Amino acid sequence: MSQLPTPNPPVTADSLPFWEGATDDRLVLPRCNGCAEVIWYPRHFCPRCGSADVSWFEASGQGSIYSFTVVERGQGRWAEHSPYVLAYVELAEGPRVLTNIIDTDPDSLSIGDVVHASFDHSEDGRGVLRFTVR
Amino acid sequence: MSYGHGMGLRGAAHIAGVYEHPGRHLPDLTVAQIHAQVAAGALADAGLSFSDVDAYYCAGDAPGFGGLSMADYLGISCRGIDSTESGGSSYLIHVQHAAQAIAAGHCNVALITLAGKPRTGGAGPGGSISQSAPESGFENLFGLNVVAGYALAAQRHIYEFGTTSAQLAEIKVAASQHASHNPHAFLPDAVTIEEVLESPMIARPLHRLDSCVITDGGGALVVVSPEIAATLSRHTIPVLGTGAAVKHSTAGRIDLSHTGASISGPAAFAEARVHPADIDYASIYDSFTITVLITLEDLGFCAKGEGGRFVADGGLLAPFGRLPFNTDGGGLCNNHPANRGGMTKVIEAVRQRRGEAAEAVQVPDCELALAHGTGGSLATRMGSATLVLGREL
Ligand SMILES: [Zn+2]
Numbered sequence: 001m002s003q004l005p006t007p008n009p010p011v012t013a014d015s016l017p018f019w020e021g022a023t024d025d026r027l028v029l030p031r032c033n034g035c036a037e038v039i040w041y042p043r044h045f046c047p048r049c050g051s052a053d054v055s056w057f058e059a060s061g062q063g064s065i066y067s068f069t070v071v072e073r074g075q076g077r078w079a080e081h082s083p084y085v086l087a088y089v090e091l092a093e094g095p096r097v098l099t100n101i102i103d104t105d106p107d108s109l110s111i112g113d114v115v116h117a118s119f120d121h122s123e124d125g126r127g128v129l130r131f132t133v134r
Numbered sequence: 135m136s137y138g139h140g141m142g143l144r145g146a147a148h149i150a151g152v153y154e155h156p157g158r159h160l161p162d163l164t165v166a167q168i169h170a171q172v173a174a175g176a177l178a179d180a181g182l183s184f185s186d187v188d189a190y191y192c193a194g195d196a197p198g199f200g201g202l203s204m205a206d207y208l209g210i211s212c213r214g215i216d217s218t219e220s221g222g223s224s225y226l227i228h229v230q231h232a233a234q235a236i237a238a239g240h241c242n243v244a245l246i247t248l249a250g251k252p253r254t255g256g257a258g259p260g261g262s263i264s265q266s267a268p269e270s271g272f273e274n275l276f277g278l279n280v281v282a283g284y285a286l287a288a289q290r291h292i293y294e295f296g297t298t299s300a301q302l303a304e305i306k307v308a309a310s311q312h313a314s315h316n317p318h319a320f321l322p323d324a325v326t327i328e329e330v331l332e333s334p335m336i337a338r339p340l341h342r343l344d345s346c347v348i349t350d351g352g353g354a355l356v357v358v359s360p361e362i363a364a365t366l367s368r369h370t371i372p373v374l375g376t377g378a379a380v381k382h383s384t385a386g387r388i389d390l391s392h393t394g395a396s397i398s399g400p401a402a403f404a405e406a407r408v409h410p411a412d413i414d415y416a417s418i419y420d421s422f423t424i425t426v427l428i429t430l431e432d433l434g435f436c437a438k439g440e441g442g443r444f445v446a447d448g449g450l451l452a453p454f455g456r457l458p459f460n461t462d463g464g465g466l467c468n469n470h471p472a473n474r475g476g477m478t479k480v481i482e483a484v485r486q487r488r489g490e491a492a493e494a495v496q497v498p499d500c501e502l503a504l505a506h507g508t509g510g511s512l513a514t515r516m517g518s519a520t521l522v523l524g525r526e527l
Binding site (some may be wrong): 004005006007009010011012014015019037038039040041042043046047048066067068069070071072073074075078081084086087088091094095096097098099100111128130 | 265268269270271272273274275276277278279281282285286287288289290293334335336337338339340382383384385386387388390
Protein backbone atom coordinates (compact mmCIF):
# COMPACT_ATOMS: atom_id res chain seq x y z
CA MET A 1 0.00 0.00 0.00
CA SER A 2 1.51 3.31 -1.09
CA GLN A 3 0.43 6.93 -0.78
CA LEU A 4 0.90 7.55 -4.51
CA PRO A 5 -1.98 8.95 -6.59
CA THR A 6 -4.29 6.06 -7.50
CA PRO A 7 -7.12 7.39 -9.67
CA ASN A 8 -9.89 5.15 -10.94
CA PRO A 9 -8.37 3.41 -13.97
CA PRO A 10 -10.03 3.63 -17.40
CA VAL A 11 -11.48 0.09 -17.51
CA THR A 12 -12.66 -1.06 -20.95
CA ALA A 13 -14.30 -4.25 -22.24
CA ASP A 14 -10.98 -4.99 -23.98
CA SER A 15 -9.03 -5.08 -20.69
CA LEU A 16 -11.81 -6.07 -18.23
CA PRO A 17 -10.40 -9.48 -17.13
CA PHE A 18 -7.17 -7.77 -16.02
CA TRP A 19 -9.08 -5.24 -13.91
CA GLU A 20 -11.37 -7.88 -12.42
CA GLY A 21 -8.29 -9.79 -11.28
CA ALA A 22 -6.60 -6.67 -9.96
CA THR A 23 -9.65 -5.86 -7.87
CA ASP A 24 -8.84 -9.08 -5.94
CA ASP A 25 -5.05 -8.49 -5.89
CA ARG A 26 -4.45 -11.07 -8.63
CA LEU A 27 -2.30 -10.37 -11.72
CA VAL A 28 -4.36 -11.75 -14.62
CA LEU A 29 -2.83 -11.65 -18.10
CA PRO A 30 -3.91 -12.71 -21.59
CA ARG A 31 -2.06 -15.50 -23.40
CA CYS A 32 -2.49 -15.95 -27.15
CA ASN A 33 -4.10 -19.25 -28.12
CA GLY A 34 -2.49 -18.96 -31.54
CA CYS A 35 1.19 -18.47 -30.66
CA ALA A 36 1.30 -18.74 -26.82
CA GLU A 37 2.64 -15.17 -26.42
CA VAL A 38 1.86 -13.57 -23.05
CA ILE A 39 0.48 -10.18 -24.10
CA TRP A 40 1.08 -6.79 -22.50
CA TYR A 41 -0.74 -4.44 -22.26
CA PRO A 42 -3.79 -6.63 -21.62
CA ARG A 43 -6.18 -6.86 -24.57
CA HIS A 44 -8.13 -9.30 -26.70
CA PHE A 45 -5.61 -9.17 -29.52
CA CYS A 46 -2.16 -10.64 -30.09
CA PRO A 47 0.15 -8.14 -31.81
CA ARG A 48 2.63 -10.97 -32.45
CA CYS A 49 0.43 -13.15 -34.67
CA GLY A 50 -2.79 -11.18 -35.17
CA SER A 51 -5.06 -13.61 -33.33
CA ALA A 52 -8.03 -12.33 -31.31
CA ASP A 53 -8.29 -15.70 -29.51
CA VAL A 54 -6.78 -15.28 -26.05
CA SER A 55 -7.10 -16.99 -22.66
CA TRP A 56 -6.68 -15.23 -19.34
CA PHE A 57 -4.53 -16.77 -16.58
CA GLU A 58 -3.17 -15.78 -13.19
CA ALA A 59 0.51 -14.79 -13.44
CA SER A 60 3.08 -15.23 -10.69
CA GLY A 61 3.46 -11.58 -9.75
CA GLN A 62 7.24 -12.06 -9.69
CA GLY A 63 9.59 -9.92 -11.69
CA SER A 64 12.83 -7.97 -11.81
CA ILE A 65 13.68 -4.33 -12.51
CA TYR A 66 14.53 -3.77 -16.20
CA SER A 67 15.01 -0.02 -15.75
CA PHE A 68 13.96 2.64 -13.25
CA THR A 69 14.19 6.34 -12.64
CA VAL A 70 13.75 8.41 -9.52
CA VAL A 71 11.48 11.26 -10.59
CA GLU A 72 12.64 14.27 -8.57
CA ARG A 73 10.18 16.70 -10.14
CA GLY A 74 6.84 15.14 -10.96
CA GLN A 75 4.12 17.02 -12.79
CA GLY A 76 0.57 17.88 -11.78
CA ARG A 77 -0.63 15.89 -8.76
CA TRP A 78 2.63 13.92 -8.80
CA ALA A 79 4.67 17.01 -7.84
CA GLU A 80 3.89 16.65 -4.15
CA HIS A 81 4.77 12.92 -4.23
CA SER A 82 8.27 13.52 -5.62
CA PRO A 83 10.67 11.86 -5.45
CA TYR A 84 9.00 8.62 -6.55
CA VAL A 85 10.24 5.58 -8.48
CA LEU A 86 9.00 4.92 -12.02
CA ALA A 87 10.15 1.60 -13.46
CA TYR A 88 9.85 -1.06 -16.10
CA VAL A 89 9.54 -4.42 -14.38
CA GLU A 90 10.19 -7.57 -16.41
CA LEU A 91 7.55 -10.08 -15.35
CA ALA A 92 8.61 -13.72 -14.92
CA GLU A 93 6.18 -14.41 -17.81
CA GLY A 94 8.13 -12.10 -20.17
CA PRO A 95 6.49 -8.69 -20.62
CA ARG A 96 8.13 -5.51 -19.31
CA VAL A 97 5.49 -3.34 -17.65
CA LEU A 98 5.50 0.30 -16.63
CA THR A 99 4.91 0.67 -12.90
CA ASN A 100 6.07 2.19 -9.62
CA ILE A 101 8.39 0.58 -7.08
CA ILE A 102 6.87 1.40 -3.68
CA ASP A 103 7.76 1.14 0.00
CA THR A 104 11.48 1.35 -0.67
CA ASP A 105 14.48 3.66 -0.38
CA PRO A 106 15.10 4.79 -3.99
CA ASP A 107 18.85 4.94 -3.34
CA SER A 108 18.91 1.22 -2.54
CA LEU A 109 17.50 0.10 -5.91
CA SER A 110 19.44 -1.48 -8.78
CA ILE A 111 18.47 -2.77 -12.21
CA GLY A 112 18.00 -6.52 -11.88
CA ASP A 113 16.53 -6.39 -8.36
CA VAL A 114 13.78 -8.97 -7.74
CA VAL A 115 10.36 -7.43 -7.08
CA HIS A 116 6.84 -8.63 -6.26
CA ALA A 117 3.41 -7.40 -7.35
CA SER A 118 1.51 -5.25 -4.87
CA PHE A 119 -1.83 -3.67 -5.68
CA ASP A 120 -2.91 -0.20 -4.63
CA HIS A 121 -6.66 0.29 -4.73
CA SER A 122 -8.49 3.22 -6.28
CA GLU A 123 -11.67 4.75 -4.92
CA ASP A 124 -13.76 2.39 -7.06
CA GLY A 125 -11.87 -0.63 -5.69
CA ARG A 126 -9.84 -1.46 -8.80
CA GLY A 127 -6.25 -2.56 -8.25
CA VAL A 128 -3.32 -0.63 -9.74
CA LEU A 129 -0.29 -2.87 -10.33
CA ARG A 130 2.81 -1.70 -8.46
CA PHE A 131 5.80 -3.59 -7.07
CA THR A 132 7.74 -3.89 -3.83
CA VAL A 133 11.24 -5.20 -3.19
CA ARG A 134 10.56 -7.05 0.09
CA MET B 135 13.16 10.56 -65.44
CA SER B 136 11.12 7.71 -64.04
CA TYR B 137 10.91 6.15 -60.62
CA GLY B 138 9.53 2.70 -61.34
CA HIS B 139 8.72 -0.15 -59.03
CA GLY B 140 11.32 -0.57 -56.31
CA MET B 141 13.47 2.25 -57.59
CA GLY B 142 13.06 4.37 -54.48
CA LEU B 143 12.92 8.14 -54.32
CA ARG B 144 16.57 9.05 -54.93
CA GLY B 145 16.47 12.51 -56.50
CA ALA B 146 12.69 12.40 -57.01
CA ALA B 147 12.27 15.77 -55.29
CA HIS B 148 14.25 18.79 -54.12
CA ILE B 149 13.89 20.97 -51.05
CA ALA B 150 13.65 24.43 -52.61
CA GLY B 151 12.66 26.61 -49.66
CA VAL B 152 13.05 26.59 -45.88
CA TYR B 153 12.11 29.07 -43.17
CA GLU B 154 12.46 29.06 -39.39
CA HIS B 155 10.41 31.62 -37.50
CA PRO B 156 12.82 33.95 -35.69
CA GLY B 157 10.48 34.22 -32.68
CA ARG B 158 10.70 32.03 -29.59
CA HIS B 159 8.08 33.87 -27.51
CA LEU B 160 5.01 34.86 -29.53
CA PRO B 161 2.15 35.84 -27.20
CA ASP B 162 0.43 38.07 -29.76
CA LEU B 163 0.19 35.63 -32.68
CA THR B 164 -2.29 32.77 -33.15
CA VAL B 165 -1.00 29.34 -34.14
CA ALA B 166 -2.66 29.81 -37.55
CA GLN B 167 -0.85 33.13 -38.02
CA ILE B 168 2.49 31.47 -37.26
CA HIS B 169 1.71 28.71 -39.81
CA ALA B 170 0.95 31.45 -42.37
CA GLN B 171 4.14 33.40 -41.59
CA VAL B 172 6.43 30.40 -41.93
CA ALA B 173 4.64 29.27 -45.10
CA ALA B 174 5.19 32.69 -46.66
CA GLY B 175 8.82 32.65 -45.52
CA ALA B 176 9.62 29.28 -47.06
CA LEU B 177 7.88 30.14 -50.34
CA ALA B 178 9.78 33.44 -50.55
CA ASP B 179 13.01 31.54 -49.88
CA ALA B 180 12.20 29.23 -52.80
CA GLY B 181 11.16 32.09 -55.09
CA LEU B 182 7.62 30.73 -55.29
CA SER B 183 4.20 31.98 -54.18
CA PHE B 184 1.07 30.50 -52.61
CA SER B 185 -0.52 30.13 -56.05
CA ASP B 186 2.29 27.74 -57.06
CA VAL B 187 1.52 25.29 -54.22
CA ASP B 188 -0.54 22.25 -55.19
CA ALA B 189 -0.14 20.01 -52.11
CA TYR B 190 -0.23 20.76 -48.40
CA TYR B 191 1.24 18.79 -45.48
CA CYS B 192 0.84 19.35 -41.76
CA ALA B 193 0.66 17.36 -38.50
CA GLY B 194 -1.29 17.54 -35.26
CA ASP B 195 0.05 20.99 -34.38
CA ALA B 196 -2.07 22.53 -37.17
CA PRO B 197 -5.25 24.02 -35.71
CA GLY B 198 -8.58 22.71 -36.96
CA PHE B 199 -9.63 19.64 -38.87
CA GLY B 200 -6.56 17.76 -40.14
CA GLY B 201 -5.04 19.74 -42.97
CA LEU B 202 -8.34 21.18 -44.15
CA SER B 203 -8.53 24.22 -41.89
CA MET B 204 -5.03 25.49 -42.66
CA ALA B 205 -5.27 24.71 -46.41
CA ASP B 206 -8.45 26.80 -46.39
CA TYR B 207 -6.88 29.58 -44.26
CA LEU B 208 -3.91 29.79 -46.64
CA GLY B 209 -6.05 29.50 -49.78
CA ILE B 210 -4.07 26.58 -51.19
CA SER B 211 -5.63 24.72 -54.13
CA CYS B 212 -4.59 21.20 -53.15
CA ARG B 213 -4.25 18.26 -55.49
CA GLY B 214 -2.72 16.45 -52.54
CA ILE B 215 -3.07 16.64 -48.76
CA ASP B 216 -1.46 14.68 -45.92
CA SER B 217 -1.79 15.15 -42.18
CA THR B 218 0.35 12.23 -41.03
CA GLU B 219 0.91 12.57 -37.27
CA SER B 220 3.94 10.90 -35.77
CA GLY B 221 4.99 13.57 -33.28
CA GLY B 222 8.29 15.30 -33.86
CA SER B 223 9.17 13.02 -36.77
CA SER B 224 6.05 14.01 -38.75
CA TYR B 225 7.70 16.66 -40.94
CA LEU B 226 10.42 14.33 -42.21
CA ILE B 227 7.75 11.77 -43.10
CA HIS B 228 5.93 14.59 -44.91
CA VAL B 229 9.06 15.16 -47.01
CA GLN B 230 9.07 11.44 -47.89
CA HIS B 231 5.37 11.53 -48.76
CA ALA B 232 5.80 14.71 -50.80
CA ALA B 233 8.63 13.08 -52.75
CA GLN B 234 6.39 10.05 -53.37
CA ALA B 235 3.55 12.24 -54.60
CA ILE B 236 5.89 14.24 -56.84
CA ALA B 237 7.42 11.03 -58.25
CA ALA B 238 3.92 9.78 -59.05
CA GLY B 239 3.02 13.03 -60.79
CA HIS B 240 0.34 13.90 -58.24
CA CYS B 241 1.81 17.31 -57.39
CA ASN B 242 4.74 19.60 -58.17
CA VAL B 243 5.07 22.02 -55.25
CA ALA B 244 4.41 20.71 -51.73
CA LEU B 245 4.24 23.00 -48.70
CA ILE B 246 4.93 21.58 -45.20
CA THR B 247 4.27 23.73 -42.11
CA LEU B 248 4.70 23.49 -38.33
CA ALA B 249 3.74 26.01 -35.64
CA GLY B 250 2.90 26.07 -31.97
CA LYS B 251 2.90 28.06 -28.77
CA PRO B 252 3.84 25.85 -25.82
CA ARG B 253 5.36 28.88 -24.01
CA THR B 254 2.45 31.28 -24.26
CA GLY B 255 -0.44 29.22 -25.65
CA GLY B 256 -1.24 27.21 -22.57
CA ALA B 257 -0.28 23.84 -23.99
CA GLY B 258 1.80 21.64 -21.69
CA PRO B 259 5.10 19.99 -22.51
CA GLY B 260 3.24 17.45 -24.65
CA GLY B 261 3.79 13.76 -25.15
CA SER B 262 1.08 12.56 -22.80
CA ILE B 263 -1.14 9.64 -23.71
CA SER B 264 -4.77 10.58 -24.29
CA GLN B 265 -7.38 8.84 -22.16
CA SER B 266 -8.85 7.26 -25.30
CA ALA B 267 -5.57 5.53 -26.24
CA PRO B 268 -5.88 1.77 -25.62
CA GLU B 269 -2.64 1.83 -23.57
CA SER B 270 -3.76 4.67 -21.30
CA GLY B 271 -4.88 2.45 -18.40
CA PHE B 272 -1.45 0.83 -18.27
CA GLU B 273 0.80 3.85 -18.71
CA ASN B 274 -1.05 6.90 -17.36
CA LEU B 275 -1.32 5.80 -13.72
CA PHE B 276 2.30 5.92 -12.63
CA GLY B 277 3.50 9.52 -12.89
CA LEU B 278 5.08 9.00 -16.30
CA ASN B 279 6.05 12.29 -17.94
CA VAL B 280 8.18 13.03 -20.99
CA VAL B 281 11.45 13.48 -19.11
CA ALA B 282 10.87 10.37 -17.00
CA GLY B 283 10.22 8.22 -20.06
CA TYR B 284 13.53 9.26 -21.61
CA ALA B 285 15.25 8.87 -18.22
CA LEU B 286 14.23 5.19 -18.21
CA ALA B 287 16.06 4.71 -21.51
CA ALA B 288 19.08 6.62 -20.21
CA GLN B 289 19.28 4.50 -17.04
CA ARG B 290 19.19 1.32 -19.08
CA HIS B 291 21.92 2.62 -21.41
CA ILE B 292 24.12 3.47 -18.43
CA TYR B 293 23.51 -0.02 -17.01
CA GLU B 294 24.17 -1.91 -20.25
CA PHE B 295 27.04 0.08 -21.71
CA GLY B 296 28.65 2.12 -18.95
CA THR B 297 27.58 5.42 -20.46
CA THR B 298 28.14 8.34 -18.05
CA SER B 299 26.22 11.51 -17.21
CA ALA B 300 29.29 13.51 -18.25
CA GLN B 301 29.16 11.91 -21.70
CA LEU B 302 25.48 12.85 -22.01
CA ALA B 303 26.39 16.39 -20.89
CA GLU B 304 28.92 16.65 -23.74
CA ILE B 305 25.97 16.63 -26.15
CA LYS B 306 24.46 19.70 -24.46
CA VAL B 307 27.85 21.38 -24.34
CA ALA B 308 28.35 20.97 -28.11
CA ALA B 309 24.82 22.23 -28.85
CA SER B 310 25.36 25.24 -26.60
CA GLN B 311 28.64 26.16 -28.28
CA HIS B 312 26.84 26.05 -31.63
CA ALA B 313 23.95 28.12 -30.26
CA SER B 314 26.36 30.85 -29.21
CA HIS B 315 26.71 31.67 -32.92
CA ASN B 316 22.94 31.83 -33.52
CA PRO B 317 21.42 35.25 -32.73
CA HIS B 318 17.94 33.69 -32.50
CA ALA B 319 18.85 30.89 -30.07
CA PHE B 320 16.64 30.66 -26.99
CA LEU B 321 19.68 29.69 -24.85
CA PRO B 322 22.59 31.54 -26.47
CA ASP B 323 25.24 30.93 -23.81
CA ALA B 324 27.79 28.13 -23.97
CA VAL B 325 27.68 25.84 -20.94
CA THR B 326 30.21 23.43 -19.42
CA ILE B 327 29.88 19.77 -18.49
CA GLU B 328 29.91 20.83 -14.82
CA GLU B 329 27.04 23.28 -15.36
CA VAL B 330 24.93 20.52 -16.95
CA LEU B 331 25.67 18.11 -14.10
CA GLU B 332 24.94 20.75 -11.46
CA SER B 333 21.60 21.81 -12.96
CA PRO B 334 18.50 20.51 -11.13
CA MET B 335 17.82 16.78 -11.45
CA ILE B 336 14.41 16.21 -13.06
CA ALA B 337 14.33 12.41 -13.38
CA ARG B 338 17.55 10.51 -12.71
CA PRO B 339 19.89 10.66 -14.62
CA LEU B 340 18.46 13.56 -16.64
CA HIS B 341 19.03 17.12 -15.46
CA ARG B 342 17.25 20.26 -16.57
CA LEU B 343 20.13 20.98 -18.96
CA ASP B 344 19.84 17.48 -20.48
CA SER B 345 16.45 18.68 -21.76
CA CYS B 346 15.38 20.70 -24.79
CA VAL B 347 13.95 24.18 -24.61
CA ILE B 348 10.23 24.96 -24.74
CA THR B 349 9.58 27.60 -27.38
CA ASP B 350 6.82 29.21 -29.40
CA GLY B 351 7.52 29.31 -33.09
CA GLY B 352 7.46 27.26 -36.24
CA GLY B 353 9.02 26.42 -39.56
CA ALA B 354 8.18 25.41 -43.11
CA LEU B 355 9.59 23.53 -46.09
CA VAL B 356 8.85 23.68 -49.81
CA VAL B 357 9.47 20.43 -51.70
CA VAL B 358 9.39 20.56 -55.51
CA SER B 359 9.84 18.36 -58.56
CA PRO B 360 13.27 18.34 -60.27
CA GLU B 361 11.63 20.11 -63.22
CA ILE B 362 10.43 22.98 -61.01
CA ALA B 363 13.78 23.05 -59.22
CA ALA B 364 15.55 23.62 -62.54
CA THR B 365 13.53 26.82 -63.07
CA LEU B 366 14.44 28.37 -59.70
CA SER B 367 17.39 30.61 -59.05
CA ARG B 368 17.66 29.38 -55.45
CA HIS B 369 20.07 26.56 -54.56
CA THR B 370 17.75 23.55 -54.24
CA ILE B 371 18.80 20.40 -52.39
CA PRO B 372 17.94 16.96 -53.79
CA VAL B 373 16.34 14.45 -51.46
CA LEU B 374 18.51 11.36 -51.90
CA GLY B 375 17.16 8.98 -49.29
CA THR B 376 14.15 8.64 -47.01
CA GLY B 377 13.26 6.19 -44.26
CA ALA B 378 10.36 5.91 -41.84
CA ALA B 379 9.56 3.46 -39.07
CA VAL B 380 7.17 2.86 -36.20
CA LYS B 381 8.73 0.98 -33.31
CA HIS B 382 6.35 -0.89 -31.02
CA SER B 383 6.24 -2.04 -27.44
CA THR B 384 6.15 -5.55 -29.00
CA ALA B 385 3.51 -7.13 -26.74
CA GLY B 386 5.52 -5.82 -23.78
CA ARG B 387 9.00 -6.99 -24.84
CA ILE B 388 10.17 -3.39 -24.62
CA ASP B 389 13.73 -2.74 -25.74
CA LEU B 390 14.90 0.62 -24.39
CA SER B 391 18.30 0.37 -26.07
CA HIS B 392 17.12 0.70 -29.67
CA THR B 393 14.98 3.28 -31.43
CA GLY B 394 13.17 3.28 -34.77
CA ALA B 395 16.29 4.95 -36.22
CA SER B 396 17.75 1.45 -36.49
CA ILE B 397 15.11 0.85 -39.19
CA SER B 398 14.62 4.29 -40.77
CA GLY B 399 18.36 5.04 -40.94
CA PRO B 400 19.47 2.01 -42.98
CA ALA B 401 16.44 2.49 -45.27
CA ALA B 402 17.43 6.10 -45.98
CA PHE B 403 21.10 5.22 -46.51
CA ALA B 404 20.16 2.39 -48.89
CA GLU B 405 17.84 4.60 -50.91
CA ALA B 406 20.53 7.30 -51.12
CA ARG B 407 23.22 4.68 -51.87
CA VAL B 408 25.56 6.16 -49.26
CA HIS B 409 26.95 5.09 -45.89
CA PRO B 410 27.06 6.78 -42.48
CA ALA B 411 30.77 7.51 -42.96
CA ASP B 412 29.90 9.59 -46.06
CA ILE B 413 27.79 12.08 -44.06
CA ASP B 414 29.40 15.51 -43.58
CA TYR B 415 26.77 16.98 -41.23
CA ALA B 416 23.89 15.51 -39.20
CA SER B 417 20.81 17.08 -37.64
CA ILE B 418 19.90 14.64 -34.88
CA TYR B 419 16.62 14.90 -32.95
CA ASP B 420 17.52 16.18 -29.50
CA SER B 421 14.54 16.31 -27.18
CA PHE B 422 17.04 15.14 -24.54
CA THR B 423 20.74 14.34 -24.59
CA ILE B 424 20.00 10.60 -24.43
CA THR B 425 17.86 10.89 -27.59
CA VAL B 426 20.95 11.97 -29.53
CA LEU B 427 23.22 9.33 -28.07
CA ILE B 428 21.00 6.33 -28.83
CA THR B 429 20.04 7.70 -32.25
CA LEU B 430 23.70 8.10 -33.31
CA GLU B 431 24.24 4.41 -32.53
CA ASP B 432 21.09 3.31 -34.32
CA LEU B 433 21.94 5.33 -37.43
CA GLY B 434 25.27 3.52 -37.58
CA PHE B 435 27.61 6.43 -36.84
CA CYS B 436 29.10 4.19 -34.13
CA ALA B 437 28.48 0.71 -32.76
CA LYS B 438 25.69 0.05 -30.25
CA GLY B 439 26.96 1.02 -26.83
CA GLU B 440 29.76 3.23 -28.18
CA GLY B 441 27.69 6.45 -28.24
CA GLY B 442 29.21 7.80 -25.04
CA ARG B 443 32.72 7.55 -26.40
CA PHE B 444 31.61 8.89 -29.81
CA VAL B 445 30.24 12.15 -28.38
CA ALA B 446 33.06 12.66 -25.85
CA ASP B 447 35.92 15.13 -26.28
CA GLY B 448 33.98 17.39 -28.64
CA GLY B 449 33.00 14.62 -31.05
CA LEU B 450 29.89 16.52 -32.20
CA LEU B 451 31.46 19.99 -32.45
CA ALA B 452 31.36 21.89 -35.73
CA PRO B 453 33.12 22.33 -37.97
CA PHE B 454 35.84 19.74 -37.29
CA GLY B 455 34.43 17.17 -34.82
CA ARG B 456 33.91 13.51 -35.73
CA LEU B 457 30.33 14.35 -36.77
CA PRO B 458 29.27 18.02 -36.64
CA PHE B 459 25.68 18.06 -35.40
CA ASN B 460 22.84 20.55 -34.77
CA THR B 461 24.83 23.63 -35.70
CA ASP B 462 21.86 25.92 -34.99
CA GLY B 463 22.02 24.86 -31.34
CA GLY B 464 19.30 22.24 -31.89
CA GLY B 465 16.30 21.69 -29.69
CA LEU B 466 18.62 21.57 -26.70
CA CYS B 467 19.51 25.29 -27.03
CA ASN B 468 18.04 26.99 -30.08
CA ASN B 469 14.43 26.11 -30.75
CA HIS B 470 11.92 23.27 -30.27
CA PRO B 471 8.76 24.88 -31.63
CA ALA B 472 5.48 23.23 -30.64
CA ASN B 473 7.55 20.64 -28.71
CA ARG B 474 8.43 19.12 -32.08
CA GLY B 475 11.99 19.26 -33.32
CA GLY B 476 11.76 17.55 -36.70
CA MET B 477 11.15 20.66 -38.80
CA THR B 478 14.16 22.59 -37.51
CA LYS B 479 16.32 19.49 -38.07
CA VAL B 480 15.57 19.59 -41.81
CA ILE B 481 15.98 23.36 -42.00
CA GLU B 482 19.50 23.36 -40.50
CA ALA B 483 20.54 20.44 -42.71
CA VAL B 484 19.48 22.46 -45.76
CA ARG B 485 21.39 25.51 -44.47
CA GLN B 486 24.51 23.37 -44.13
CA ARG B 487 24.13 21.94 -47.64
CA ARG B 488 23.68 25.45 -49.04
CA GLY B 489 26.67 26.76 -47.12
CA GLU B 490 24.37 29.15 -45.22
CA ALA B 491 24.91 28.02 -41.63
CA ALA B 492 26.55 30.45 -39.20
CA GLU B 493 30.11 31.04 -40.39
CA ALA B 494 31.79 29.63 -37.29
CA VAL B 495 29.92 26.32 -37.57
CA GLN B 496 29.57 25.89 -41.33
CA VAL B 497 31.05 22.53 -42.31
CA PRO B 498 33.46 23.08 -45.22
CA ASP B 499 32.38 21.41 -48.48
CA CYS B 500 29.24 19.97 -46.88
CA GLU B 501 28.03 17.67 -49.66
CA LEU B 502 25.91 15.15 -47.78
CA ALA B 503 23.68 16.07 -44.85
CA LEU B 504 21.38 13.90 -42.75
CA ALA B 505 18.29 14.89 -40.78
CA HIS B 506 16.63 12.60 -38.27
CA GLY B 507 13.31 13.02 -36.48
CA THR B 508 11.88 11.25 -33.45
CA GLY B 509 8.29 11.20 -32.21
CA GLY B 510 6.37 9.63 -29.37
CA SER B 511 8.07 7.94 -26.46
CA LEU B 512 11.68 6.91 -26.97
CA ALA B 513 12.19 3.25 -27.88
CA THR B 514 8.74 2.11 -26.73
CA ARG B 515 6.07 3.49 -29.04
CA MET B 516 7.64 5.85 -31.46
CA GLY B 517 7.88 7.20 -34.96
CA SER B 518 11.30 7.65 -36.56
CA ALA B 519 12.22 9.25 -39.86
CA THR B 520 15.53 9.85 -41.63
CA LEU B 521 16.40 11.97 -44.66
CA VAL B 522 19.65 12.06 -46.62
CA LEU B 523 20.01 15.36 -48.43
CA GLY B 524 22.59 15.27 -51.06
CA ARG B 525 24.96 16.36 -53.62
CA GLU B 526 23.68 17.07 -57.09
CA LEU B 527 22.93 13.96 -59.14
ZN1 LIG C 1 -0.30 -14.74 -31.02
